[in-house]
Amino acid sequence: ECTINGIGERAGNASLEEVVVALAVRKDSFGVTTGIRLGELFPTSRMLTEITGAQVAPNKAIVGANAFAHEAGIHQDGIIKNPLTYEIISPQTVGVPARSLVLGKHSGRNALRLTLRDLGYEASETELAEVYNRVTALGDQAKQVRPRDIVAIAHEVIRRRTATMAAESSPAA
Structure with missing residues (x-):
């Protein structure tokens, strides 16, 4: 059993979005396919947020607001040159419209x-x-x-x- 956004029947269940992405990215290692459309993970997360009113933690893997956001200059430079430097999967693959380069005091x-x-x-x-x-x-x-x-x-x-x-x-x- 899995949860979406950490919401499920009880505590301790694995995160669907994290399990599915791990299986997809490491399919050679695991030898498992799920049939789950990765591009629906983010929209499903947002739909559940709208239904329940429970906000997703910004640092939540895959679907959190900061999952594909980069502020540190060295990370930003790496992402600009080759996104795979810091991202195991593209944001669009999981339904996130785009990564973001957050500008702040640590930016490059x-x-x-x-x-x-x-x-x-x-x-x-x-x-x-x-x-x-x-x-x-x-x-x-x-x-x-x-x-x-x-x-x-x-x-x-x-x-x-x-x-x-x-x-x-x-x-x-």
Whole structure:
């Protein structure tokens, strides 16, 4: 017998999502197939949360909010270069829409650069350094830096460059 989100008939039952993923990932070792559609694990977890009102612990393997979230710079860099470095299975395989690179005081420059590009900003190395310093300082104050915080910081820093470029290209009065 298994549970979903740790909710089951009694304590001590194994987590369905963890057992099924382990069997799928290590099918060569276990020689077992379940017939369970892995892509339904996350949606099923969310449905059960809606029905019961019992929230899933953020650090719950496979279906927790932090299962595919990375804040530490070295982890983020590894995920950017090769997701299998830190993830045994892709988030989409279990129905999670996407992994997230959480920006905060422990984040790395590569994750910030990628986030800026995703938001439509191309920063020079100098601008990236300034945005990075401000993002990590904000991460020190707030637990997590939100996308709108990054947009505000990037807009201010990069707008300064475009304003300077415009002023330099204007004919002298």
